Amino acid sequence: MGWRSDAAAAADYAEHPIESFLSGALPVEIQSKDDFHTERWRCIYDPVRAAETLSPHARLEVGIIRGRSLLAADRSLVSRPTSDPYVKVLLDDRPVFSTAHRAATLEPEWQEVTSLDIVAARSMVRLQIMDKDRWKEDDPIGFVEFCVGDLPFDELVEGWLELRFQENLQRTSTSRYRNHCAARDDALREVWAQSSAGRPPSWGQLKEKRLKNKSSCRSILTQLTASPGSAELYNAGEIFVRLRLFPVVSAQDCTFALALDPPVPVDFGTYVQEENLVKLDVQDLFDDLMDIKRSFVDDGLVCILNFCRYVLNWRSVPISLVYTAGALVICLRPWDLFIPVVFALLAVSVCLLALGQLARQLTTGGSNAPLTEDGFQDVARWRDTPQMAAFLMRLVEQDLHGKVADDRQLLLLARLCINGSWPLAPLGKVRQILWKADWVTCPKDQDLPEAFRPGALVLVDERRRARVLHLDTVPGSAVVEYESETYQRDEVFRVRTEAVPLQRIVLRPELPRIPAWILPGLIECKIRRFHTQVEIFKLDILPLWQAVGNVLTWRRREQAVWLAASCLGISLGTMALSCYGHTAVGRLLWIRDWLCTCLCLAVVMPPFLCKAWWFDVLRSALRIALRRKQERRAPEVWAFFTALPEEAQGTGFASPVDSSPLLPQSAPERLDFLGQSLGQQLCLRAAGLGPFWSTCR
Missing domain, CATH: 2.60.40.150 (C2 domain)
Known part of the structure; x- marks a missing residue:
């Protein structure tokens, strides 16, 4: 095929644009x-x-x-x-x-x-x-x-x-x-120099360092890399x-x-480098997941559900009347009194949690009540058979270290334990009934030492992870060693030993160790990466969750008082705006309505405006104004x-x-420079020295 002019190529493109694009025969006007x-x-x-x-x-x-x-x-x-x-x-x-x-x-x-x-x-x-x-x-x-x-x-x-x-x-x-x-990157040299032999710190060292200073370990974990087999390259x-x-x-x-x-x-x-990932330890991964479950579900969501059930079941008529009246007021005047009533109920809830015994009754149930006489009475006040059955199941598994073979018999016993708002028998007698029941398999006294053998993994008070060292000389107790785990920021829980009664100890499930050669490399890497993310989540999110829980349960009294006072102040302020709208305070009410309107516009209008041509003009002008200052x-x-x-x-x-x-600025100088560089390249090649300059584009 002969040479075709740009005009002919443009004519072909106008007639057959798709074919011209696929064949690469685009005219210069189209390409430029x-x-x-x-x-x-x-x-x-x-x-x-x-x-x-x-x-x-x-x-x-x-x-x-x-x-x-x-x-x-x-x-x-x-x-x-x-x-x-x-x-x-x-x-x-x-x-x-x-x-x-x-x-x-x-x-x-x-x-x-x-x-x-x-x-x-x-x-x-x-x-x-x-x-x-x-x-x-x-x-x-x-x-x-x-x-x-x-x-x-x-x-x-x-x-x-x-x-x-x-x-x-x-x-x-x-x-x-x-x-x-x-x-x-080589600024981490000082951090690496603190580790042994000048090598990058191991995951264990990172973990201990993270417990002391969370932010520095985050940067180390995300930026830490090293040459394989080299301790000098940073x-x-x-x-x-x-x-x-x-x-x-x-x-x-x-x-x-x-x-x-x-x-x-x-x-x-x-991602995190494989050499810096957690070692393959399925047991540690399972324990970390159980810690997260206990903190989020048992100590958080279950307490919230119990609080709602307490109010909805009318266990306390005055408390239920307060919340019912608030809901009724919201239904009657939703636009004016929604915010005041909601914040007032939040203030009431925070104040109720300050009352020790009442707060325990509001938040504890069969799945999270302590295995004590007070906990047994709190569950009985629910007058609910499933709640009592859940408490008795925990009593068998955690206190008696046994298993229930017949769930129907357990429900029957739970129904018999409730008489109005008080249990029919004390917890000690119920424990003996469960111990002697045919449908409960419990180890005998002589079998308990075998269950709590040295090295057994246990939980103390259903929260703290520990390992049994040996049985104590005092009958019915064991010496345990706590693991160095904590969720509190800037605090390291020192490993120490303690003699604990067997009633406070529950065995943890022990998972078999999986040899690394059984799992494919990809699956092992995925598990290790997941474990690393679990560790980061536990060390970053759980402290915030526990801080909120400490405020709501009045362990941090100053923050709790500030929270209750803030909710009450917002409620009274918005109530004043709603009730005195025809006076001078009406101006504040107008400001509130204007702010609500602006908020609604900011949420609703962007999908309708973001594709408008004039919105692009405003965005471009704003972008130019901001970047000119840089x-x-x-x-x-x-x-x-x-x-x-x-x-x-x-x-x-x-x-x-x-x-x-x-490169020279003008076109002739660029051509001269290119010719000189090509000449240098030819001379060097003739001399056997190889290329020195590459062709410049």
Whole structure:
């Protein structure tokens, strides 16, 4: 087929656009982008399309000079570990350039230059160091990222950039860049030096450290990476670069470019390195899940359900009347009295929980009442057979260490134990009945020592995890060692021993240990990752949950008083606005209605406005106003940047290259520069020294 003109290609595209697109025969007019200066207002009213169709407003020249102390990716039994590194340049997570690889070196010399077209002002550039492999896929060594929007115009930035371990390629480029600007990865050297042999701390050390300082251990857990088998590397090396950002449009047009956002960055998720994960321990994972269940379900949700049942069952007529009257008032005047009544009932609830005995009756039932005489009487006051059956089941399993063989007999006994609001017999007699019952299998007294053998896993008071050391000399008690577990912030529970009566001890289920070679590697890794997330959840969320519980149960009296007073004040204030709306207070009522209207508009209207063209104009104008205040302060804001000494800049002595411009500015000078670089490359190849400059785009 002969040569076709652009006019013929355009005519074919107009007739058959899909076929022309699939065949690649697109005319130049279709392939090229619109001039930025001519269509600059598109950045305001259609920023998404502007980022796709406009020509660049600036160019970034990247000189990739050399690397040092790179991570070795190729290991051998007969020679020192090495790599075949090359650099891949990615703009907004899209590869745009690659250097030639250098064979068997950790101190490569690339001396290559490329130019990147910048359309969005806040584009992200990633320099990805790769290891060239012949028979398999190339291995990543490390990476470094920076934001183009932080580079000043027409200024040369040259220096060493710290390379991060590939395991730090988590979340999005913006979050990684923000964290790397705050601190270098080798800043963890001091933390690692505190561990044994200068190696990264183990999970056990991290766990103890986390109990003391939760925030520092979070950063260590998410950023902790190290070279396998190496105790000296704290990063993947460094790379020497020269960067120059220069505009190709006027300063006014560059202001329009501030409205453009780069493509949505790729989210690589988050994970923890396998060497820093919890060891495969199914027993510890099960115990952690049971701790979460006891804290959230038994101590939280069950208490809330018991409180609601207490009110709805009219166990106390005055309390139920108060809540019923509040519900009736809300039904009669929902618009005026909903907020005052709700906050008044919250204040009443907090005050009721301050009364010790009444609070216990409000929140305890058969599934969470203590196995004591007081707990037995509290359950009997419910006058509910299922509640008593749940209490007796716990009594058999936790106090008598037995099992119930017939649930119907247990329900019959639970029904007989209730007589009005008081039990028919004391707890001791009920315990003897259960001990002698044929449908309950309990170990005899001589079998109890076998159940509480040394090393048995137990729970003390149904909460604290411990391990039996040995039976005490005092009959009916055992010496236990508590595990170093706590949920309180900035507090470490010291491991200690204590003699505990057997009535306060209940056996924990002991799961068999699973050998690592049985499970596939993928399943084992999934279990370890899940266990790590459970540990983080337990150490981060449970303290907050327990803090709320301590306030509601008046263990923290000052915070509880403040909460009750705040609810009461809100209730009285809103009640005054509702009752005296025709007086001067009516202005406050008008403010309340206006705030409610604004809140409703903020919730309802965005779905209808976010796609409007004029809303894009407002958003673009606001984005430009905010970004113009941001200063281009690189490399001062880069913690991962190491500048050359002032006496070495531009001298060519300590710098790998001289301080001449990366690429000439004018087109003729660029052609001369390209010809000189090609001539140098041919001469070096003829001399057998290999390529020195790569072809510049």
